[in-house]
Amino acid sequence: MGTPNDWQVKKRKVSERGRYLLETSQWSDCKFIVGTEPHQETFQCHKLFLAIASPVFDAMFFGGMAEKDVPIPILDVQPEAFRALLEYIYTDGINLQSFDQACELCYAAKKYMLPYLVEECTKFLWRDLHPRNACRAYEFAKLFEEPVLMEKCLEIMCSETQAVLSDPSFEEAEHSTLVTLLEQENLAVTSELILFEAVTRWAGRECQRRGLTPSGENLRTVLGSEPLRLLRLLTLTPSQLASGPAISTLLTRDEAFALLLEASAPRESADLPEGLCTSRVPRYHPKKRGCTMPPRLGKAHPFRKVGLFSGGSPPLESTDHNPMMAMTWGSPSRSHCWRNMIPDAPCYHATGNMEASVTFTVDRNICVVGILVPTQVSERHRHGENPSSSGEHYISELAPRSSELNPSYMHVISSSAVNPYSAQSPQNLSKPRSSGSGPSMSVTAGSSRDTLASDGMFGARIMGFNEEYTELLYAHLTDADGCRLTYTHLSARVQPDSMVEISFNRSVHLTRGRTYKIGVQFTNSGWYPIGECDRTVKCDDVTFNFCVGGSDHYIRDGLIRSIIFTF
Structure with missing residues (x-):
């Protein structure tokens, strides 16, 4: 009859033994509480396994900032991503199934300084690039400073623009991504009307996210001034303007009238209200595809x-x-x-x-x-x-x-x-201190x-x-x-x-x-x-x-x- 510890003799590889410890939590000596309610999960782990894989865990458990034996909260990582991270640490296994999973796991791998796992996640993202996830991939690459991946994503956004805009995921894009797209000279759209409708949909979804009614004022508030300044509405015909932007709540009555007047009787120098684009150059150039990467301002030290x-x-x-x-x-x-x-x-x-x-x-x-x-x-x-x-x-x-x-x-x-x-x-x-005392006192800090x-x-x-x-x-x-x-x-x-x-x-x-x-x-x-x-x-x-x-x-x-x- 075998002893309670005879499981070791049945495991041929170190990875198999690691998986056993991960799944059973035997000899575990640390606990993580991962995610936020109501999707929070607890993981029992082993300090040594974690420390030999990650310098962050090494410092956390054995460095000058060694943790006490208390549960460690990790609020910014999803439980599924943390489970995949542990599987890699314990078994060297990587099982990527979706684009979203690869993004979440790559974030966790960067956080805990696992460069080879980051590399595998990035390779998966390259293989899984499509119009439906081009915006999300662009934002991911921008966040983690992957310029080559950024450029590839922007190329897809420029060459397959209508497919990108028609996918529901576009409405979840960040405001900066929307602006970057509108800044492009060459987009695969047959009419600027397609861009206007996409911008209106995005603004409506943003109002919904913020709990606002999609009134004209709120649509413009969530959009800001930049998107309207970039929309080339003068490339539209008078009939296109009349049936679309002119009756949209996104434009004021004065803006709609000025656009219709300018489209009906073009002048050498367009006279439009401030904040509207005066360009008459269409974006669609079938023989000239390309994209313009936004200037890299750099990123401050985290x-x-x-x-x-x-x-x-x-x-x-x-x-x-x-x-x-x-x-x-x-x-x-x-x-x-x-x-x-x-x-x-x-x-x-x-x-x-x-x-x-x-x-x-x-x-x-x-x-x-x-x-x-x-x-x-x-x-x-x-x-x-x-x-x-x-x-x-x-x-x-x-x-x-x-x-x-x-x-x-x-x-x-x-x-x-x-x-x-x-x-x-x-x-x-x-300077002298501000007057008053207690936590409710008001201070004017001035320009800083x-x-x-x-x-x-x-x-x-x-x-x-x-x-x-x-x-x-x-x-x-x-x-x-x-x-x-x-x-x-x-x-x-x-x-x-x-x-x-x-x-x-x-x-x-x-x-x-x-x-x-x-x-x-x-x-x-x-x-x-x-x-x-x-x-x-x-x-x-x-x-x-x-x-x-x-x-x-x-x-x-x-x-x-x-x-x-x-x-």
């Missing part, structure tokens, strides 16, 4: 150390700790909505897997690109005078001397002269355009402090219904008593008056500054209202110190 009180140094480079950080710089002009912290803010002793979140609204449409969060508090700043028994300590505030501050470069000659967690925002360190980046302060170090540690963070942005709009994960060496910039995987357009939520998962044990921050901040003519809704809608919101945005 994890940038911001030394708020030190001299400049070069940006973070690709390292063994984080090889995925080798990305190019460059972005549109950005603004920082800083949330001032109340003096004598307590710092919280996290024991791993600490969540921070904040709900907010804006009074103007903006585009969110990232956030700033603090790193851990050094021992020097933990020794306040008001310790408590609740796991909180108070940060002793060290007022900066104006003679030691250069507000342009954020440079402090003596690092002991300032506490990075003081009540003042970085761009206003040399990104002179920071051009002044070389990113990647700067705090002078006199070299005790780096490894930080692993997960961040996401959701709408009021909990639908994830963007996300990212970060792993890098950072210094205490500093700030870290987190750039989302893609920027997100936010609509004024709607509620959004930013969440950050801190996985490391240590002390973090938790003080209360301003709940109303005005920055570059945008008013941010934080902590919207009941207190159950946000937690430890003071850890999210700044929202980075563009227009």
